[in-house]
Amino acid sequence: MKIGILGATGPAGRGLAARLADVGHDVLFGSREASKAERVVAELRSEWGERVANLHPMDNSGASDAPVVILAVTADAAIPTAKAHAHELAGKVVVSMANNLVRNGKEFNAVLPPHGSVAAEMQALLWESKVVTAFHLVPAAEFGELGHEMESDVVVLGDDDDARATLMEIVRSIRHLRAFDGGSLLNAVGMETFAAVLLTINVRHKGRASMRLTGI
Amino acid sequence: MKIGILGATGPAGRGLAARLADVGHDVLFGSREASKAERVVAELRSEWGERVANLHPMDNSGASDAPVVILAVTADAAIPTAKAHAHELAGKVVVSMANNLVRNGKEFNAVLPPHGSVAAEMQALLWESKVVTAFHLVPAAEFGELGHEMESDVVVLGDDDDARATLMEIVRSIRHLRAFDGGSLLNAVGMETFAAVLLTINVRHKGRASMRLTGI
Numbered sequence: 001m002k003i004g005i006l007g008a009t010g011p012a013g014r015g016l017a018a019r020l021a022d023v024g025h026d027v028l029f030g031s032r033e034a035s036k037a038e039r040v041v042a043e044l045r046s047e048w049g050e051r052v053a054n055l056h057p058m059d060n061s062g063a064s065d066a067p068v069v070i071l072a073v074t075a076d077a078a079i080p081t082a083k084a085h086a087h088e089l090a091g092k093v094v095v096s097m098a099n100n101l102v103r104n105g106k107e108f109n110a111v112l113p114p115h116g117s118v119a120a121e122m123q124a125l126l127w128e129s130k131v132v133t134a135f136h137l138v139p140a141a142e143f144g145e146l147g148h149e150m151e152s153d154v155v156v157l158g159d160d161d162d163a164r165a166t167l168m169e170i171v172r173s174i175r176h177l178r179a180f181d182g183g184s185l186l187n188a189v190g191m192e193t194f195a196a197v198l199l200t201i202n203v204r205h206k207g208r209a210s211m212r213l214t215g216i
Numbered sequence: 217m218k219i220g221i222l223g224a225t226g227p228a229g230r231g232l233a234a235r236l237a238d239v240g241h242d243v244l245f246g247s248r249e250a251s252k253a254e255r256v257v258a259e260l261r262s263e264w265g266e267r268v269a270n271l272h273p274m275d276n277s278g279a280s281d282a283p284v285v286i287l288a289v290t291a292d293a294a295i296p297t298a299k300a301h302a303h304e305l306a307g308k309v310v311v312s313m314a315n316n317l318v319r320n321g322k323e324f325n326a327v328l329p330p331h332g333s334v335a336a337e338m339q340a341l342l343w344e345s346k347v348v349t350a351f352h353l354v355p356a357a358e359f360g361e362l363g364h365e366m367e368s369d370v371v372v373l374g375d376d377d378d379a380r381a382t383l384m385e386i387v388r389s390i391r392h393l394r395a396f397d398g399g400s401l402l403n404a405v406g407m408e409t410f411a412a413v414l415l416t417i418n419v420r421h422k423g424r425a426s427m428r429l430t431g432i
Contacts, residue, residue: 107399110406139431151430155413183323183416190326190409197371197406198429200399207432213414214367215355216423 001170004028004066006081007073009040012097015144016072016135018044021054022146023173029055030063048146064088068095068166075100075118082122090128093163096188097135099195108199110192117188123159132158132167134179136191137198137211149175152210155182155191180213217386220244220282222297223289225256228313231360232288232351234260237270238362239389245271246279264362280304284311284382291316291334298338306344309379312404313351315411324415326408333404339375348374348383350395352407353414353427365391368426371398371407396429 008017008029021027031037037057044052063069064085073081075098082089096119101108113121119133134156142150154171156179158164164181171179182191198209224233224245237243247253253273260268279285280301289297291314298305312335317324329337335349350372358366370387372395374380380397387395398407414425 107403109399109402155417157413180417181420182413183325183420186325187323187409187413187416189405190411190413193403193406194410194413195406197373197398197403197410200403201371201396201429201432204397204399205432209429209432212428212430213417213425214428216417216421216425 001068002026002028002066003170004030004063004069006030006060006063006069006071006085007077008063009036010072010074012140012143013072014040014044015140015142016070017055018048018052018146019143019174021052022048023175024054025173026054027056028063028066029057030060032060034059034062051146060085061088066092068093068170070095070097072097074098078118079113079121079125082125086126089126092129093166094122094126094129094131095167096122096131096133099136099192101196101199106203108196108203110196112189112192117185117192119157119188119192120185123185130158130160130163131185132156132160132163133185133188133191134167134171136195139208139210150177151212153178153180153213155180157182157185157188157191159184217284218242218244218282219386220246220279220285222246222276222279222285222287222301223293224279225252226288226290228356228359229288230256230260231356231358232286233271234264234268234362235359235390237268238264239391240270241389242270243272244279244282245273246276248276250275250278267362276301277304282308284309284386286311286313287338288313290314294334295329295337295341298341302342305342308345309382310338310342310345310347311383312338312347312349315352315408317412317415322419324412324419326412328405328408333401333408335373335404335408336401339401346374346376346379347401348372348376348379349401349404349407350383350387352411355424355426366393367428369394369396369429371396373398373401373404373407375400
């Protein structure tokens with residue numbers, strides 16, 4: 001599948017891009033500066049060779065030219081980036097994966113925007129796009145470790161049934177990742193705030209927790 | 217440990233009470249009507265015999281007379297019950313385990329009170345108690361199936377360090393349950409809204425999901 005990634009040079013973006021290219025997707029690797037995208041893709045190629053041959057470096061506008069576009073920018077940049085590319089993203093499936101978290105002492109807390117979650121906020125802004133959301137609980141570094149199989153379960157949410165099904169298919173194209181349908185964007189608050197809990201557990205129990213569902 | 221349960225005759229309460237008695241706690245089994253508590257304890261004794269010898273039926277006021285009191289009433293009764301027993305609960309560790317969820321078509325959504333979660337709302341109301349919260353993701357029926365080992369991971373939250381440690385100890389007294397420290401009550405929203413996601417997954421994937429953390 002042809003998949004665009006905005007902010008692909010960031011910690012979550014570069015790993016996810018490499019992982020998606022490795023399993024056969026055609027990845028438009030976007031950054032604010034095309035030159036930065038080229039530099040990071042060159043790094044990934046020197047590390048993973050032919051496995052990431054399907055990474056195509058370009059600017060974020062270029063990377064918006066795909067039926068599915070993932071916003072992999074940091075949480076504080078998610079809404080501004082969506083706004084900057086709103087027209088290019090019209091009619092497309094747009095994937096939000098940001099958790100807007102702050103660290104307060106020995107815990108992380110979620111900061112929720114007026115619509116209740118980053119994903120719902122993005123859908124309100126991108127009213128001509130189909131916003132879906134996933135990957136909230138996957139440690140960013142795990143995507144990029146192509147030598148290791150991923151182990152998380154991924155919950156996918158969105159208001160549009162077809163868009164949700166498309167994202168679930170993408171998730172399942174990554175070996176060992178299971179995709180579960182968690183409902184509409186009303187429930188995105190559940191993933192973004194649970195991410196704060198999970199990171200707090202990591203701090204307090206000194207680990208790197210992933211979530212698995214049993215009994216299903 | 218001596219543990220009071222308010223609303224112990226309900227679906228979550230009766231199972232949790234039986235489970236706690238089975239692992240050796242002294243359980244004050246409370247209900248609005250002492251006679252109902254007696255009837256349900258008699259049912260549990262006929263089913264589990266000596267394993268639940270430590271269940272003591274009484275009314276909710278009587279069951280408030282313990283250092284740790286669990287509110288196992290349904291979500292819509294959680295705040296009114298806390299209010300009705302506020303004076304008796306002063307100075308005690310009070311455990312909220314309610315998720316205030318509604319079913320909308322093929323999904324569940326969380327309905328959050330003004331303070332952001334049922335647990336935070338309860339702490340605001342019970343300002344002389346130490347409110348902690350846990351058990352959000354454990355299927356209610358699992359508690360009562362004493363013939364089966366439980367399998368969930370349980371996240372414990374609360375603003376008071378000692379109260380949180382006490383509840384973690386209670387969780388760990390149940391064989392195979394692992395307890396994780398998820399931080400303050402600010403993060404209770406994460407557990408209550410993730411519960412809506414988990415129940416939605418159960419509806420859409422036809423299962424009874426529990427949550428396990430890996431990598432920790």
